[in-house]
Amino acid sequence: MEILIISGLSGGGKSQTASFLEDMGVFVVDNLPAAMILKFAEFCATGSSRYQRVALVCDVRTGESFEELFAVLNVLSSSGVSCKLLFLEATPRAIIKRYKETRRRHPLANETTTLEQAVNQEIDLMSTMRQRADYIIDTTDLATAKLRAQLGRLFVGEDEGANMEVQVVSFGFKHGIPLEADLVFDVRFLPNPFYIDDLRHKTGLDAEVYDYVMSFPQSTDYVAHLKSLLGFSLPWYVAEGKSSLVIAIGCTGGHHRSVSLTRAVAEFVEQTGFSVSQIHRDIMK
Known part of the structure; x- marks a missing residue:
């Protein structure tokens, strides 16, 4: 069984990454609390082959300490489950531009005065997650097609053309x-x-x-x-x-x-x- 944790900055491309992996046959769950991951892993282990490749999206929306997530990942790894962490990021300028284009609210908007402050605060909050990451993808200048191709090579092993x-x-x-x-x-x-x-x-x-x-x-x-x-x-x-x-x-x-x-x-x-x-x-x- 393989579990991929998708994390990173808001506006860094997590939702798009989750959609691409779902298209490739990976079972994706968004924003699952760390306390539920072990139970979810037990369910997947006894379920069908559909749950052999799982991706979980975890970010600041959970409002939890990442130390709890790291402890859970350590338990899973010691039990033989393959656990990898993918961190998606972009420059503050790129993230601010994306938020202006989509007109969405940043998850930390209520705790800060400006969007720039929210982005910089999240960068600080996510620093430990970034340090723990097995893979880091900077999506600042990454075209959609190249992101999808990179994800296919890293996590699905797709060859040229097999993903369409x-x-x-x-x-x-x-x-x-x-x-x-x-x-x-x-x-x-x-x-x-x-x-x-x-x-x-x-x-x-x-x-x-x-x-x-x-x-x-x-x-x-x-x-x-x-x-x-x-x-x-x-x-x-x-x-x-x-x-x-x-x-x-x-x-x-x-x-x-x-x-x-x-x-x-x-x-x-x-x-x-x-x-x-x-x-x-x-x-x-």
Whole structure:
């Protein structure tokens, strides 16, 4: 079992870090009191594999002495649990700028006169936590994508591309474009099996329809162009920090051409090393 304590300065990126780790399959609990961590660890140890990698967000909001947290971590470490502490920080100027942009109140606002005083007071309060940290990440000039990539390498061991899930969705334009689509491709220009009596009541999941659609040079050429485009762009989506991508392929009704092309594209995406799933939204309509 692995426990990661996420701590650091308010405005340093703890919430974003927690969200990224959650996307990577880590079970995240925010602001758990130190007194409850041992009981929570016992529960996780007897639970399912979902709780084998856990991240706990701990900061000044608990209002507790960090010595209690350190004592708990020592107990867990002596019992064989892997415990690591991640500290996120940024310069006071960067933190103040972020608070002004979000218009949120600093947790120490009631104890100080200005935001700058609150930030500096928190830096002092969190100094012992920073000294105890196994990892320190300064997010002052760290792009979102780079933060996500760094977290993946440090705590999840993700390789290039493994952290983005791709959905390839077939649909019919007469039923509307999928709202969640990132990329939309229109294949209504391809020959339509609907006008072939023997194929009309079949779908692109049937070999006869798939073979018919893919028997035309415009189909194979189009798939080749899609492969070239996706082969180029998918790694850049990963570099940008995207955790999921929805590729929508549409024909008129969503039964024949879009289903056939979805199969071909999904097969290619899987071959490139991405986790991929197929959804045929309108195939039963």
